[in-house]
Amino acid sequence: MSFEEKDEVKSKNPSVSSDEMDWDAYAEHYDEMCALNPAYQNNIELLLKRIPIWNMPANAKVCDLGAGTGNYICSLSALLPEADFVHVDFDTKMNELATQKYSQLEKPNVQIVQEYAQRIEFPKQSFDLVMCVNALYAISPQLEVLQKIRSWIKPGGRLFIIDFGRKQKTLEWTLYILRESLKSNTLGRYAKTLIDAREVLKQNRRSTKGQITGRYWLHSTNQFGETLRQCGFLVEELFPCYRGYADLAVCRVSE
Numbered sequence: 001m002s003f004e005e006k007d008e009v010k011s012k013n014p015s016v017s018s019d020e021m022d023w024d025a026y027a028e029h030y031d032e033m034c035a036l037n038p039a040y041q042n043n044i045e046l047l048l049k050r051i052p053i054w055n056m057p058a059n060a061k062v063c064d065l066g067a068g069t070g071n072y073i074c075s076l077s078a079l080l081p082e083a084d085f086v087h088v089d090f091d092t093k094m095n096e097l098a099t100q101k102y103s104q105l106e107k108p109n110v111q112i113v114q115e116y117a118q119r120i121e122f123p124k125q126s127f128d129l130v131m132c133v134n135a136l137y138a139i140s141p142q143l144e145v146l147q148k149i150r151s152w153i154k155p156g157g158r159l160f161i162i163d164f165g166r167k168q169k170t171l172e173w174t175l176y177i178l179r180e181s182l183k184s185n186t187l188g189r190y191a192k193t194l195i196d197a198r199e200v201l202k203q204n205r206r207s208t209k210g211q212i213t214g215r216y217w218l219h220s221t222n223q224f225g226e227t228l229r230q231c232g233f234l235v236e237e238l239f240p241c242y243r244g245y246a247d248l249a250v251c252r253v254s255e
């Protein structure tokens with residue numbers, strides 16, 4: 001029996017196909033794996049260090065699309081305590097975990113919207129900033145979704161987007177996290193997590209399969225930039241990140 005066949009048999013949720021991430025199952029282990037992954041923390045830093053130079057209003061309206069367990073909103077709320085946040089994600093478990101974290105915030109100004117990004121609508125020019133981190137690859141058709149996102153952003157506002165666009169190499173990532181755990185003496189924690197989190201490896205294999213079948217968008221940095229320009233964004237910054245597996249773009253909507 002191949003890995004893929006085993007996955008299909010073991011999948012707890014029969015409505016999730018074998019080339020699709022089961023986000024509910026992933027959610028339970030997501031934060032543990034993020035904590036062991038310095039590249040994940042680095043992505044958050046890439047956002048945080050741009051906030052002071054963007055000169056956003058204190059009461060900014062910020063939307064996080066595919067917001068997962070809420071790590072980006074939690075980090076940002078420390079810098080923008082008066083901002084209003086909208087968290088959009090369709091996955092129940094991710095949203096439950098995010099809700100718990102938001103309730104611990106000093107000023108929990110977060111509205112959680114449980115919906116598919118493809119279905120959700122906001123009035124035009126609602127947000128000063130939209131973030132979308134490692135979610136767009138799973139949200140097709142990407143062009144239409146990006147056009148919709150652009151319409152939600154106020155003139156002069158920004159899109160901060162990171163997207164996993166290269167072929168997923170599960171073994172290479174596992175070895176990376178092991179190496180990093182050794183450096184920071186968290187190997188014991190990683191070993192335990194690996195035993196607990198076979199689900200994560202399983203989900204990563206599903207994502208690889210989804211890339212092969214075309215369910216998940218693969219792109220080069222140039223293709224990513226072109227797609228954003230095609231949707232009317234002014235691309236201020238564009239470079240590969242997340243160990244070369246993803247691209248980061250900062251885009252502006254013209255005034």
Ligand SMILES: C[S@@+](CC[C@H](N)C(=O)[O-])C[C@H]1O[C@@H](n2cnc3c(N)ncnc32)[C@H](O)[C@@H]1O
Pocket residue numbers: 023065066067068069070071072088089090091094115116117118132133134135138139
């Ligand atoms: C890899 S996680 C990233 C989460 C978060 N942005 C972060 O970086 O920690 C991708 C998230 O996108 C969400 N997602 C995937 N497809 C979606 C869709 N069509 N609409 C809304 N959310 C979606 C998943 O539920 C998951 O929480």
